[in-house]
Amino acid sequence: MRLLLFILAVLVPLAILSLFTGVSNVSPATLFAGDARAVMVLVESRVPRTIALILAGSGMAVAGTIMQMLARNRFVEPSTAGTVESAGLGILAVLLLAPGLPVFAKMLVAAVFALAGTLLFLAILRRIPLRSVLMVPLIGIMLGGVISAITTFFAYRYNMQQSLGAWMSGDFSAVLRGRYELLWFSFAMTVIAYIAADRFTVAGLGEDFATSLGLKYTSVMALGLGIVSMVTAAVVVSAGMVPFLGLIVPNVISMIMGDALRRTLPWIAASGAALVLVCDIAGRTINAPYEIPVGTVLGIIGSGFFLYLLLRRQSRAA
Amino acid sequence: MRHEAQSRAPLAVLAVLAVVALVAIVCFMTVGARGSWSFVLAFRGLKLAALVLIATAIAISTVLFQTITGNRILTPSIMGFDALYALVQTVLVFLIGAGAASGVDPRLMFAGNVIVMVLFSLILYRFLFSGGTRSLHLLMLVGIVFGVFFRSISGFLQRIIDPNDFVVLQDRLFASFNTVDTSLLGIATGGMVLVGLAMIRYLHTFDVLSLGREAAITLGVDYRHVTTAILVMVAVLVSISTALVGPVTFFGLLVANLAYLVMPSGKHRHILPAAVLIAIVTLVGGQVVLERVFAFDTALSVVIEFAGGLFFILYLVKGGSR
Amino acid sequence: MIEISNVSKTYGAKPVVDGVTLNLPVGGLTSIVGPNGAGKSTLLSMIARLMPMSAGSVTVDGLDVTKTPGDVLARRLSILRQDNHVTARLTVRDLVSFGRYPHSRGRLTKEDLHHVDEAIAYLNLGELSGRFLDELSGGQRQRAFVAMVLCQNTDYVLFDEPLNNLDMKHAVSMMRLLARAASDLGKTVVLVIHDINFAAVYSDYIVAMQSGRIVCQGTPDEIIRADVLETIFGTPFEVHTIGSRRIATFY
Known part of the structure; x- marks a missing residue:
């Protein structure tokens, strides 16, 4: 009930605001006046952009949550585990080897790479004695660095840096009708995640615990990683990297509501969408008529929040 | 007798490293040269000087930083120092505008940038290191995230500033190993000499500091004073290398650890020159191999990032960071 | 002489060392004993200016440890931590x-x-x-x-749990050595030590701490008594005299 209230009171107004924010003059007044140009901009650009923001935001927040459950670590999300960078490498591979592939196939390749990168990350985690929970994101970030060094190397060799950069930086300004529909796929993944929510909660308690509760740990793991890879790939392919979203939202919601995913996942999805909307609207207004990509805005907010999480934890421990 | 033999071995290693560095330098100056020698030598000489300066700055700043943090995996760039430099540079352009900024003598600009950088890094890293017993992993993670934070703010400001200003800034920030910014060579050399003089004054404390904070205090080192001095030197050195070449995350990590590995002694009077020589070999030699032999241009920094990142992960996996 | 007056160390609201006033005599071997968390190591660290104190002052031969230049103090006092x-x-x-x-x-x-x-x-x-x-x-x-x-x-040498990591043979020879350093070389040796019987046998003077305060101090004969030890550690003791030594059991 309160969730519905949140959606009505926060998400819907934000979405409407997003529809009417931008360089072209689109407002209820111009629409009622029957301004054809305004209607065109609304249908071709603003509506797709707003939907894309909502879908990407909720998808990345949910993907972050699932990763945190599976890695059993609060600081993990697609951009601190090498997942996003692997998806980027996948995109580069497609652009180099089969540039003619349809977008959906590109996304699938990126998803396969994202999955492989995440598996590599988890394999490294299994091999090391985990002395500190902080080692997990540390290794993830470094792995991401190594993978993106490979990507940069080939991108540089084949003079693709610029087009790759356009793919990777989180920017919704180029989202138009016909260029965002992949994100519905990520939405489908989010729904599946909700249906399987209880399993992820149990898996988050650990392999032994999950097994003794009669859960097939490996298949939950496979499902979760599949969802994370698909969502990440879909978002990266259609809009670029949206950093730290999967870190901020799940942590805030978990502080307020705990970790029973069946209850919290809808909140996480709604809040993720709201946060991305806020950041994108801010990016559109702060320096109008120029746009600041949402990835940049989230980079500041996200890393600031990350620092807060780390240092707060520290002061509590001391 | 035994420790006489021991003090000879490090010198032998240093001699070998020096010879290798010399060979790398000669190759750099001569391989693939075409046309007038005087032009080639002058042109390459300038670049060589820059590379040597960068190698020295990065090697020394990393070793000293690792000495005061008592750890061999923290480096100034992992802790976000070079991202901080880019941020300071961006904020300056943001505040006074590129027009004014490019009117200012770049050397003056550099000096101002160094001062801001020193002040800011002192405040920030004092705060981070004052805990004494803070977890190392926390420090590393906080440093990395600070780096991301600084870069994001820079990115944000770069989007807000006037696009024309941005072009100016981009020129300044996106130096790399083969487009080294040689206009600052003079002042960078000056900064280097100052740091060198300061180092001579503090040289005797470095070894004591490597015993850790408590042992150093017990042995009468004014710990706060000396670590502050070292942080200032590190800030200046990082400013020099970043101004000339832009951020390089893992280079320092690699050369410092290689130096610890090949040196049969832990003393700074052996480790510091070894790290500098290894850095020169890697940078100058690597540039020759990649640029002239494989005909790759800017790839050196990418290769270093790749190797350094792998090394970092392996180091963590092997549990070396206790 | 090491003079400690009204020294406190607090973390947040929690005092770890709580208004300790103590004079450590020159010469001989002094042991600081007490249960875990009594503040022994913290006190030792503050004496050696490794840790700032929240209140009070410590002087060594009249030199205030927080104000004296580090190298001057380093020629008078040294410490070995764990x-x-x-x-x-x-x-x-x-x-x-x-x-x-x-x-x-x-x-x-x-x-x-x-x-x-x-x-x-x-x-x-x-x-x-x-x-x-x-x-x-x-x-x-x-x-x-x-x-x-x-x-x-240095004239003053402080040790924090010097017997950690040592097996029995080496623990005994370490304690002998420290006692010898005090008696032969004329140093003032101060230890924080866990093992009450090592303290009993080798100390010239014993200081007992509990919850950040000094509960009692004196020669081993005065401290190694069943009733005194029970107040310090909160568990019953028996004290036996074996030869000239007093040995406490608490098993």
Whole structure:
């Protein structure tokens, strides 16, 4: 009930605001006046952009949550585990080897790479004695660095840096009708995640615990990683990297509501969408008529929040 | 007798490293040269000087930083120092505008940038290191995230500033190993000499500091004073290398650890020159191999990032960071 | 003399050391005992200016430890803490030489070298002097650090749990050595120590702490009594006299 209230009171107004924010003059007044140009901009650009923001935001927040459950670590999300960078490498591979592939196939390749990168990350985690929970994101970030060094190397060799950069930086300004529909796929993944929510909660308690509760740990793991890879790939392919979203939202919601995913996942999805909307609207207004990509805005907010999480934890421990 | 033999071995290693560095330098100056020698030598000489300066700055700043943090995996760039430099540079352009900024003598600009950088890094890293017993992993993670934070703010400001200003800034920030910014060579050399003089004054404390904070205090080192001095030197050195070449995350990590590995002694009077020589070999030699032999241009920094990142992960996996 | 007056250390609202006033006598071996969390190590660290104090003052031979320049104090007082971990690759001899740093600033004179050799011999480290610290066992490393501290040749030497990492044989020889340093070399040795019987047998003076305060102090004869020990540690004791020694059991 309160969730519905949140959606009505926060998400819907934000979405409407997003529809009417931008360089072209689109407002209820111009629409009622029957301004054809305004209607065109609304249908071709603003509506797709707003939907894309909502879908990407909720998808990345949910993907972050699932990763945190599976890695059993609060600081993990697609951009601190090498997942996003692997998806980027996948995109580069497609652009180099089969540039003619349809977008959906590109996304699938990126998803396969994202999955492989995440598996590599988890394999490294299994091999090391985990002395500190902080080692997990540390290794993830470094792995991401190594993978993106490979990507940069080939991108540089084949003079693709610029087009790759356009793919990777989180920017919704180029989202138009016909260029965002992949994100519905990520939405489908989010729904599946909700249906399987209880399993992820149990898996988050650990392999032994999950097994003794009669859960097939490996298949939950496979499902979760599949969802994370698909969502990440879909978002990266259609809009670029949206950093730290999967870190901020799940942590805030978990502080307020705990970790029973069946209850919290809808909140996480709604809040993720709201946060991305806020950041994108801010990016559109702060320096109008120029746009600041949402990835940049989230980079500041996200890393600031990350620092807060780390240092707060520290002061509590001391 | 035994420790006489021991003090000879490090010198032998240093001699070998020096010879290798010399060979790398000669190759750099001569391989693939075409046309007038005087032009080639002058042109390459300038670049060589820059590379040597960068190698020295990065090697020394990393070793000293690792000495005061008592750890061999923290480096100034992992802790976000070079991202901080880019941020300071961006904020300056943001505040006074590129027009004014490019009117200012770049050397003056550099000096101002160094001062801001020193002040800011002192405040920030004092705060981070004052805990004494803070977890190392926390420090590393906080440093990395600070780096991301600084870069994001820079990115944000770069989007807000006037696009024309941005072009100016981009020129300044996106130096790399083969487009080294040689206009600052003079002042960078000056900064280097100052740091060198300061180092001579503090040289005797470095070894004591490597015993850790408590042992150093017990042995009468004014710990706060000396670590502050070292942080200032590190800030200046990082400013020099970043101004000339832009951020390089893992280079320092690699050369410092290689130096610890090949040196049969832990003393700074052996480790510091070894790290500098290894850095020169890697940078100058690597540039020759990649640029002239494989005909790759800017790839050196990418290769270093790749190797350094792998090394970092392996180091963590092997549990070396206790 | 080490004079401690009204020294406190608080973390947030929680006092770890709570208004301690204490004079540690010159010469001899003084042990600070007490249950875990009594504030013994914290007090020792504050005496050696490794940790700032929240209130109060400590003077060593009249020198205020927080105001005296570090190198002046380093020629009078040294401390060895637990868990000495050194990342740099140093030999035993390198480490012991650092003990001369307060005197020579890293440039060893003939006299310094003499002290180094003496300290190495005193701790029987001759055979190990060329080995790197990371090649040694925990006990050998502990001895190397003790040699460094003795090589510093200060009147006051503080040790925090010097018997950690040592097996029985080495614990006994370490305690003998520290007692000898006090009696033969005329040093004032102050220990924080866990084992009450080591304290009983080797100390000239015992200070007992509990919850950040001094509960009692005196000679071993005065402290090693069943009723006194029970108040300090909160568990029943029996005290036996074996030969001339008083031994406490609490099993």
